[in-house]
Amino acid sequence: MKGQKASAVFITSPTYHGICSNLSEISELCHSHGIPLIVDEAHGAHFGFHAQLPNSALQQGADLAIQSTHKVLCSLTQSSMLHMSGNLVDRERICKCLQMLQSTSPSYLLLASLDAARAQLGENPRTIFNEAIEMAIGARDQIGRIPGISILDFRSFSAFPVIDPLRVTIGTWKLGLSGFEADDMLFREYQIMSELVGTHSITFAINLGTRKEHVQKLVLGMKHLSNALLPMGIEEDRVQVCHCAPFDDVNISLNPREAFFASKRRMAISNCLGQISGELICPYPPGIPVLIPGEVITRRSLDYLLQVQREGAVISGASDPLLSTLIVCNV
Ligand SMILES: Cc1ncc(COP(=O)(O)O)c(C=O)c1O
Incomplete structure (x- = not known):
C-alpha cells in the first residue's frame, strides 16, 4: 500500500523449468531499502556446486532460501532445508515460526537423509555434477x-x-x-x-x-x-494457440474466510458464468490456481479450464475432475 514499506520480497527462482531470476541485482535493490529477500529455491539445491550451474540464492545475497533437497539432490521425499544469511532476518523469530509450523516429532529418517545428501555433495563438491x-x-x-x-x-x-x-x-x-x-x-x-x-x-x-x-x-x-x-x-x-492463464482480470467477491464458510451448491459448468467459485481449481501445469474460492467465474477462466482439460492437463482441486460441474457459493 502507498506509503508502507514492504516487509520482504519473495521470489521463486529457479522455476520448475529451470529459469532463474537475476537475484544479485534484486538482493542489492532490496538491501538498499533494508528489505530482506526470500527465495523459493525448491528446484535449485544443486546450484553453486559446479562452474556451469548458476550461483545459489544465498551466494547472490538472498537472506532466506528454501530448497527442496529431495528434488534434485538425493535425500528422501519431503526433506528440505531452510538456509539463512546476513542479519536482516531475526533468527529467533524464524525459530519461533518454525516451532509453530513443525511437528514436535521430527523424522530421523528424513533428517539422516538430508545429512547423507549433504555428505554426498561434500565429498566432491566441485565435480559431482x-x-x-x-x-x-x-x-x-x-x-x-x-x-x-x-x-x-x-x-x-x-x-x-x-x-x-x-x-x-x-x-x-x-x-x-x-x-x-x-x-x-x-x-x-x-x-x-x-x-x-x-x-x-x-x-x-x-x-x-x-x-x-x-x-x-x-x-x-x-x-x-x-x-x-x-x-x-x-x-x-x-x-x-496461446494458452495464457487468465490472471489479469481477477474479481474477488468474497474473502477466503467468507468463501470457506459460505453455503454452496453444484452447478452445470455451462451455467457458472458470473457465479462465485466455491472451490480452488488449479490445472497442473502450470500449478497456479485459475479459480479460488470467492472469485467471480469469468468466460476466460471457463474457456481456459476447458481447453487445458481437453489437452490433457491434470485439473487438481476440482471436485468434479471432468469439469461438467463446479461448486459455487450461494450468495
Ligand atoms: C517452485 C516450487 N516451490 C515449492 C514446491 C514445494 O516443494 P516441496 O514438495 O518440497 O514441499 C514446489 C513443488 O514442486 C515447487 O515447484
Whole structure:
C-alpha cells in the first residue's frame, strides 16, 4: 500500500523449468531499502556446486532460501532445508515460526537423509555434477538438431539470463503435438518418464541418477516422433494457440474466510458464468490456481479450464475432475 514499506520480497527462482531470476541485482535493490529477500529455491539445491550451474540464492545475497533437497539432490521425499544469511532476518523469530509450523516429532529418517545428501555433495563438491552436466549439454545439442523440435534456452528470455543446464525443456508444437500427447507417446513406446508436462512442452530433469543410455533413449524417442509426425504437416491452429492463464482480470467477491464458510451448491459448468467459485481449481501445469474460492467465474477462466482439460492437463482441486460441474457459493 502507498506509503508502507514492504516487509520482504519473495521470489521463486529457479522455476520448475529451470529459469532463474537475476537475484544479485534484486538482493542489492532490496538491501538498499533494508528489505530482506526470500527465495523459493525448491528446484535449485544443486546450484553453486559446479562452474556451469548458476550461483545459489544465498551466494547472490538472498537472506532466506528454501530448497527442496529431495528434488534434485538425493535425500528422501519431503526433506528440505531452510538456509539463512546476513542479519536482516531475526533468527529467533524464524525459530519461533518454525516451532509453530513443525511437528514436535521430527523424522530421523528424513533428517539422516538430508545429512547423507549433504555428505554426498561434500565429498566432491566441485565435480559431482560433471557427468550430469556433460550429458545434459549433449542431450540439448542432439535434440536441438532434430527437425520440428525446439529447446528452451536463455536466449528466449532476455530478462532471465540464466537457466539450469540440467533442466531440458523440449517444445513439440511444431510437430502438431501438445506436450501431453508427446509425453504419452514417449512413455508408451520408450518408457521415458518426464519431469513435467505442459501444453506445448515436456521438461526432463537430468541429474545424479541419469545414465548415458537414458539420454540415448530420449534422443531416439524424439527422433522417432519427428520422423513419424513431421512429414504429416502441421495444423496451423495447433501451433498458434496461446494458452495464457487468465490472471489479469481477477474479481474477488468474497474473502477466503467468507468463501470457506459460505453455503454452496453444484452447478452445470455451462451455467457458472458470473457465479462465485466455491472451490480452488488449479490445472497442473502450470500449478497456479485459475479459480479460488470467492472469485467471480469469468468466460476466460471457463474457456481456459476447458481447453487445458481437453489437452490433457491434470485439473487438481476440482471436485468434479471432468469439469461438467463446479461448486459455487450461494450468495
Ligand atoms: C517452485 C516450487 N516451490 C515449492 C514446491 C514445494 O516443494 P516441496 O514438495 O518440497 O514441499 C514446489 C513443488 O514442486 C515447487 O515447484
